Amino acid sequence: MRTPFAVMGLTITLLAGMSYAHGQRATEQFIPLGHSPGLSGRYTYIGQIASADAQQRTISVSQAGGSHTVKITDATRIWLDRSKLRQTALRGSFGDLKKGEKVEIKYQGNDREQPADWVKVEVVQR
Amino acid sequence: MVSCLRAPRSWRFRAYRLTGASLAAAWLLAGCQAPPPDPQAALIAKGRELFFNETFNGNGRTCGTCHPENNNFTIDPAFIAALPKNDPLFVAEFDPNLKQNFENPRLMREFGLILENLDGFDDLANKFVMRGVPHVLALRTSVGSDQGPRTGWSGDGAPGDRSLRSFAVGAVIQHFTKTLNRVAGVDFRLPADAELDALEAFMLSLGRQQELRLPLPLKGTVAKRGQEIFLDDRLGKCNICHSNAGATAVLGGKNVGNANFDTGIEALPDQPARLTGEKVPRDDGFGVPGDRTFNIAPLVEAADAGPFFHNNAIETIEGAVGFYDGESFNDSPAGRLLASMDPEGKGIELDGTQIVAIAAFLRIVNALENIRQSIDFLEQSARQGFFQRQESATLLGRALDETADSIRVLSGGGLHPQAVMHLKEAERLANEAGHSLFSRTRLARAAIREQQQARAQMIEQ
Numbered sequence: 001m002r003t004p005f006a007v008m009g010l011t012i013t014l015l016a017g018m019s020y021a022h023g024q025r026a027t028e029q030f031i032p033l034g035h036s037p038g039l040s041g042r043y044t045y046i047g048q049i050a051s052a053d054a055q056q057r058t059i060s061v062s063q064a065g066g067s068h069t070v071k072i073t074d075a076t077r078i079w080l081d082r083s084k085l086r087q088t089a090l091r092g093s094f095g096d097l098k099k100g101e102k103v104e105i106k107y108q109g110n111d112r113e114q115p116a117d118w119v120k121v122e123v124v125q126r
Numbered sequence: 127m128v129s130c131l132r133a134p135r136s137w138r139f140r141a142y143r144l145t146g147a148s149l150a151a152a153w154l155l156a157g158c159q160a161p162p163p164d165p166q167a168a169l170i171a172k173g174r175e176l177f178f179n180e181t182f183n184g185n186g187r188t189c190g191t192c193h194p195e196n197n198n199f200t201i202d203p204a205f206i207a208a209l210p211k212n213d214p215l216f217v218a219e220f221d222p223n224l225k226q227n228f229e230n231p232r233l234m235r236e237f238g239l240i241l242e243n244l245d246g247f248d249d250l251a252n253k254f255v256m257r258g259v260p261h262v263l264a265l266r267t268s269v270g271s272d273q274g275p276r277t278g279w280s281g282d283g284a285p286g287d288r289s290l291r292s293f294a295v296g297a298v299i300q301h302f303t304k305t306l307n308r309v310a311g312v313d314f315r316l317p318a319d320a321e322l323d324a325l326e327a328f329m330l331s332l333g334r335q336q337e338l339r340l341p342l343p344l345k346g347t348v349a350k351r352g353q354e355i356f357l358d359d360r361l362g363k364c365n366i367c368h369s370n371a372g373a374t375a376v377l378g379g380k381n382v383g384n385a386n387f388d389t390g391i392e393a394l395p396d397q398p399a400r401l402t403g404e405k406v407p408r409d410d411g412f413g414v415p416g417d418r419t420f421n422i423a424p425l426v427e428a429a430d431a432g433p434f435f436h437n438n439a440i441e442t443i444e445g446a447v448g449f450y451d452g453e454s455f456n457d458s459p460a461g462r463l464l465a466s467m468d469p470e471g472k473g474i475e476l477d478g479t480q481i482v483a484i485a486a487f488l489r490i491v492n493a494l495e496n497i498r499q500s501i502d503f504l505e506q507s508a509r510q511g512f513f514q515r516q517e518s519a520t521l522l523g524r525a526l527d528e529t530a531d532s533i534r535v536l537s538g539g540g541l542h543p544q545a546v547m548h549l550k551e552a553e554r555l556a557n558e559a560g561h562s563l564f565s566r567t568r569l570a571r572a573a574i575r576e577q578q579q580a581r582a583q584m585i586e587q
Binding site: 025026027028029030031032035036037038039040042043083086087088089091 | 243244245246247248282285286287288289291292295296299300307308309310311312316319322413414
């Protein structure tokens with residue numbers, strides 16, 4: 001009797017494991033850059049875009065301590081944080097990742113070697 | 127000289143009198159001395175204050191709007207019907223900025239459903255789900271999982287680091303906003319770190335702090351059988367995903383914590399909200415796009431916190447148990463998996479008496495938890511000093527709410543009428559305690575004894 005239940009356990013574990021408990025994506029859009037609870041200042045990377053490579057789908061982001069290249073995929077969500085303009089946040093695209101823009105990047109699995117899970121772009125001019 | 131001798135005697139006499147008076151005052155006031163400061167208690171108290179009173183500069187709602195303490199931290203149509211028209215829950219009915227695409231007032235009033243934009247805010251008219259309000263009891267036992275914290279109905283309720291602490295941020299953005307622009311600093315303010323700490327501490331303090339250890343030595347014949355079926359991995363199979371009637375799964379001999387499953391709830395025919403003809407998009411559960419899974423809810427707290435499931439699809443606890451005997455569950459990925467592992471290839475097959483027996487068991491564990499909480503509140507009330515009347519009244523009120531739930535849950539299942547009599551007496555005594563000037567403590571203690579006698583009817587001590 002142990003074997004079937006062990007197999008069942010393993011299978012259900014696999015089933016449950018598919019649902020990695022990532023954060024609720026929807027409301028993250030409206031959290032201003034640098035304020036994501038439990039992430040900002042700990043797991044995210046905040047800096048200015050030094051360059052963007054549309055072909056490679058990468059951006060280079062610089063901080064005081066150096067720079068970092070970030071991979072952008074189709075799954076990466078890009079948001080335009082317009083809270084400083086007192087306007088609603090919008091969904092953006094790779095084209096919104098321009099040199100000089102201040103961005104916050106959250107990596108998949110909080111691993112800097114992984115592509116970006118989301119990127120927030122701070123919009124300060126109309 | 128004389129004056130020199132008399133003066134000290136007089137001073138000594140006055141000193142004795144003062145000392146005596148001080149001792150007497152100290153003795154009288156002993157009951158109302160503030161306990162030494164407890165940082166965790168202070169944090170929880172701050173969290174309570176925020177939970178019930180802080181609007182975060184939004185539309186007037188607080189966390190307590192949808193999670194009221196006197197209704198098991200959830201809302202249902204009966205509770206909603208008793209609210210005044212201008213309650214902030216109904217903000218979509220009177221605020222022009224929130225009239226469209228913020229709530230569906232009909233589904234809220236008729237079925238207690240709340241609108242959520244879990245798959246994004248880019249198509250408000252079409253991309254939304256209608257969900258019930260989960261209670262926030264026993265969170266300490268139900269949020270953790272091997273894959274990280276799971277909050278809300280589908281395990282993905284929190285933004286940021288997805289923790290319970292971060293949950294309030296998502297709730298403010300979704301439910302507290304003044305307009306659908308949802309601009310921080312304009313339509314609401316985001317909770318500060320210290321506020322999130324306090325809210326988390328408060329939520330974690332609510333309800334059960336640890337799992338039950340089944341089996342319980344139950345006295346009731348039907349509930350005892352219900353417990354056996356619940357624990358039988360080849361019959362009820364309930365304990366696989368609701369270990370000890372909680373919200374954690376034990377898979378392959380290992381407790382994996384809270385977990386998500388596609389149990390086919392969305393496939394149920396004749397779902398009440400959809401019968402209205404109102405737009406109710408299919409809820410795809412966890413993630414974007416969703417994988418149709420929802421996470422396990424704790425069962426100890428279930429019987430008095432219906433309607434059941436993420437969409438409030440079923441009103442009664444018997445109906446909720448019966449769901450697992452139906453086609454929607456047994457044809458679902460979770461149901462098929464259970465069947466494939468069964469030596470006889472069966473999913474969950476229960477007959478009417480067995481469904482009622484499991485429900486009776488769930489009613490009993492719920493009533494026992496309510497009694498535990500009632501006694502706790504009554505004891506706290508009895509410990510309050512003479513002048514701490516407001517605090518005491520609040521605690522008595524909470525005890526009365528729990529007692530009313532116990533009575534309703536047991537009576538609704540035709541269970542333990544003798545226990546119900548003791549609970550009604552406990553209710554009367556607690557009510558009287560709340561109105562008594564000098565006998566509050568004595569009456570609270572008498573109410574505790576009635577609660578204990580009620581418990582003794584249900585379980586071997």
